[in-house]
Amino acid sequence: MNIAHVFQDALQLANATTVEALVALYRAAIRQFGFSHFIVTGLPSQGQRFENLILERFWPEDWMSHYVSRDYIRRDPVAIASVVYRAPFTWKEACIHAAEPGSAGDRIMMEAADVGLKAGVCVPVPVRNALAGCISLAGEAPITEKDALEPVNVLSLTFASRLQLLADHGRPKGLTLSDREREVLTWVAEGKTAWEISRIIGISDSTVNKHIAGAIRKTGSATRSQAVAKALRAMEIAG
Incomplete structure (x- = not known):
């Protein structure tokens, strides 16, 4: 591919003003290399759920459900390599x-x-609240030769950076939840009790309740359900 064309596409990605426009531009750019699908995600560490770390995707729905339900992220050779490769x-x-x-x-x-x-x-990319992250691109017969990897890398890094910046701009101001408060609220959103959360993330249930109380206070909520709803709207936790 023409290098000037790649940088033109990257410039358009860097200047996209909405997530919708950004995704459309990225899909068009990667289609030139034969990629029809992509997913941008953090890779879960202990106590994190994979589906809560996904930032954006254009991925077959049936496959996504199948993959998540069987916890394939823990055994997927591509996901495993993403933690190691730079x-x-x-x-x-x-x-x-x-x-x-x-x-x-x-x-x-x-x-x-x-x-x-x-x-x-x-393409390994930094993802907030995750130790590692990646954009995985796929298709029926994409171009995967070495000389195509650098253009895809430039486009994907630009896309990931702009995506997270636009997500930040979309957050209502004033929420300052800690990482632990976000983690605990994420499990509350899954319907887990304080005792269950304490077993999952390895802290006492009283400490879990302390983090829930902190999240309720910071979100100006009356209940944990209200705190979850406000955190979801503010994109402090993933739905």
Whole structure:
């Protein structure tokens, strides 16, 4: 691809004023490389839920539900490689370097191929509230040669940066929840009790209640349900 064209696309991404416009521009840009789908997400550490770290996606819905319900993120060779790699890599490379080739990872990749995600590229990107993050791009027959990785890298890093900046601008001002308050509220949103949350994240239930009380106070709420609703609207936690 023409380098000038890539930088023109990147400039448009950097100047997008809405998430909707940004996503449309990114989809058009990556389509030139044969990518029809993408997902931008943080990678979960202990106590975090994968689905709460997803920033944006254009991904087959059935596959997404199947993937989440089976907790594939813990065994997906692409996700595992994303924690280690600092430069773009292909799905094929991730599978080759998987710790246990021929196991669950191969099955995950075969199932992905069955829904049209036959080959892909992964670009490591920083994601807020996650130790690591990535943009994974896929399609039926995308261009994954080495000389295509750098343009995809430029476009994807620009997209991820602008996406998070626009999300920040969309947050109502005044909420200053701590990371632990966000984590606890996320589990409250899942319907967990204080005792259940304490077991999940390894703190006492009284400390959980303290964080819930702090979130209720900071959001100006009367109940934990109200605090969850306000945190969701403010994009302090993911829905």
